[in-house]
Amino acid sequence: MRMQGMPAGLALLLVSSTLLAQPAIAPDGDSLRADLARIVGLENDQRAETLLRIFRERGFDPEIGEFQNPARFRNSPATGRNLIVTLGEGDRDIVVGAHYDAILMRDGRISDGAVDNGASSVILTRVAESLRRHALKHRIRVVLFDLEEIGLIGSRAYVQSEDTSRIAAMVNVDVIAGDGVIMFGPTSHEGNEAVYRSLRLVCAVKAISCADFPVYPSSDDRPFQAAGIPNVSLAMIGAVSSHEFWLFLNAPGQSGLRRDFVPDLRRIIHTKEDTIERVDATAMARVHDAVVALVVELDGAL
Ligand SMILES: [Zn+2]
Numbered sequence: 001m002r003m004q005g006m007p008a009g010l011a012l013l014l015v016s017s018t019l020l021a022q023p024a025i026a027p028d029g030d031s032l033r034a035d036l037a038r039i040v041g042l043e044n045d046q047r048a049e050t051l052l053r054i055f056r057e058r059g060f061d062p063e064i065g066e067f068q069n070p071a072r073f074r075n076s077p078a079t080g081r082n083l084i085v086t087l088g089e090g091d092r093d094i095v096v097g098a099h100y101d102a103i104l105m106r107d108g109r110i111s112d113g114a115v116d117n118g119a120s121s122v123i124l125t126r127v128a129e130s131l132r133r134h135a136l137k138h139r140i141r142v143v144l145f146d147l148e149e150i151g152l153i154g155s156r157a158y159v160q161s162e163d164t165s166r167i168a169a170m171v172n173v174d175v176i177a178g179d180g181v182i183m184f185g186p187t188s189h190e191g192n193e194a195v196y197r198s199l200r201l202v203c204a205v206k207a208i209s210c211a212d213f214p215v216y217p218s219s220d221d222r223p224f225q226a227a228g229i230p231n232v233s234l235a236m237i238g239a240v241s242s243h244e245f246w247l248f249l250n251a252p253g254q255s256g257l258r259r260d261f262v263p264d265l266r267r268i269i270h271t272k273e274d275t276i277e278r279v280d281a282t283a284m285a286r287v288h289d290a291v292v293a294l295v296v297e298l299d300g301a302l
């Protein structure tokens with residue numbers, strides 16, 4: 001929305017007020033966390049079934065993107081299932097993704113997978129619901145990926161099965177713990193400036209602290225990056241943890257951290273410590289709001 005003769009600053013204010021003026025439909029954190037309680041501790045096939053049920057309760061009829069699993073280890077299943085909700089039409093897609101699978105731990109049991117990544121999976125069911133109320137020029141695909149933990153297999157299968165030239169951008173959400181800072185990256189990746197700019201605008205408008213990570217853990221963003229699709233991966237953790245994590249990943253040898261320092265995120269995820277108690281309800285609600293706003297912003301910017 002740009003009116004003739006309007007100074008750029010005023011135009012930016014208008015964009016921001018558009019974001020601020022979104023109707024008050026945001027879910028509260030407690031209801032998000034209540035849905036998270038339905039999936040933690042389940043085996044992966046039951047996680048999929050429960051997330052399908054949650055989508056259906058909200059009026060969606062998700063498509064199941066079944067794919068062959070080329071991996072042959074840790075009793076991994078022969079096939080995987082991506083859960084896909086499509087909103088609207090439009091010539092190009094914005095994909096919003098999160099993996100729903102939890103990791104099998106060394107003792108053969110499954111992690112509760114709350115922080116990583118049940119919380120984001122539940123958030124995206126509500127992101128779909130919120131975005132349904134917006135008239136967007138892009139087609140939106142909310143995708144819950146399977147088999148991320150054994151090598152980004154679901155997201156790779158998705159990218160391989162799609163016409164990638166129609167994907168305008170991909171937003172990945174992986175890890176929700178404390179209410180603190182949205183971490184995003186890896187900003188050393190090229191081709192993503194428009195997506196980062198939109199995210200920074202959302203952070204400003206929503207008054208959320210956001211930190212760009214040049215080096216950032218691998219997730220389902222990588223197959224999209226490899227296909228040349230603009231993307232960002234984001235997470236929210238507590239402020240202290242996020243700063244420690246930045247130093248740990250991005251300033252090795254000069255971080256001031258103890259030599260044997262292990263970020264608390266590394267001590268939690270992929271272990272039996274990854275429980276729902278680690279997931280802050282307000283963090284879930286704020287990430288929901290930020291992701292909805294980011295998709296709306298990208299829809300206008302791309
Ligand atoms: Zn994860």
